[in-house]
Amino acid sequence: MRFIADRMLGKLCTWLRILGYDTVYAADLGVKVEDEDRVILSFAAQESRILLTRDRDMIRAASRRGIRCVFVHSEEVMEQLKELIRYEPGINLEPVPCRCSECNGELRKVEKGEEAVLQAKSYVPMAKIGKCDFWLCKTCGRVYWEGSHWRNMRLQLQRLTKSCS
Ligand SMILES: [Zn+2]
Structure with a gap:
C-alpha cells in the first residue's frame, strides 16, 4: 500500500x-x-x-x-x-523504522563501526551511541533512534486502536 x-x-x-x-x-x-x-x-x-x-x-x-x-x-x-x-482496516498501527518521516527516503540500520556517522550529527545524543539501534535515511541522511517520541507515538496509536474497536 x-x-x-x-x-x-x-x-x-x-x-x-x-x-x-x-x-x-x-x-x-x-x-x-x-x-x-x-x-x-x-x-x-x-x-x-x-x-x-x-x-x-x-x-x-x-x-x-x-x-x-x-x-x-x-x-x-x-x-x-x-x-x-x-x-483500510488492515492498516499497520505500529511504528516501523523503514521510511524517513522527513523525506520518505528508505532507512537502513547503522552498523557497528559507523559511529562516526552518528557523532557527526549534533542532534544525536552521544550517551545513546552503542546502547540502542540507529537508522539512517539513505536519501537525506537524517538519523533516527527509538527515543521517547516513539514511546509517545505508540501510546497515541494504542489509544487510537482502542477507540476503533
Ligand atoms: Zn530522509
Whole structure:
C-alpha cells in the first residue's frame, strides 16, 4: 500500500511514514501550485498510489481516472488516521523504522563501526551511541533512534486502536 497526500495533509503524511508506508507529500513534488493537481493525479495513477485529499474536486477527478482515493474530513491527525482505518482496516498501527518521516527516503540500520556517522550529527545524543539501534535515511541522511517520541507515538496509536474497536 502506497500513498500520495495533498498539501493539507502534511501531518498525516509524517505519521504514515512512521508506520512504514511509502507516502509522497504533494508539497515535496517541487512543481508549480497550478500544475500540482494534475501532477498528483498522474503520479497516483502511474505508481498505483492511494490518493489522500481534503479536496472534493480531486476526489471526483481521481474517481474518473480509476485512482483509489480517500476523502479526509477531519483536520486532526488522529481522526484522519481513524478515517483511513475505516477505509483500510488492515492498516499497520505500529511504528516501523523503514521510511524517513522527513523525506520518505528508505532507512537502513547503522552498523557497528559507523559511529562516526552518528557523532557527526549534533542532534544525536552521544550517551545513546552503542546502547540502542540507529537508522539512517539513505536519501537525506537524517538519523533516527527509538527515543521517547516513539514511546509517545505508540501510546497515541494504542489509544487510537482502542477507540476503533
Ligand atoms: Zn530522509
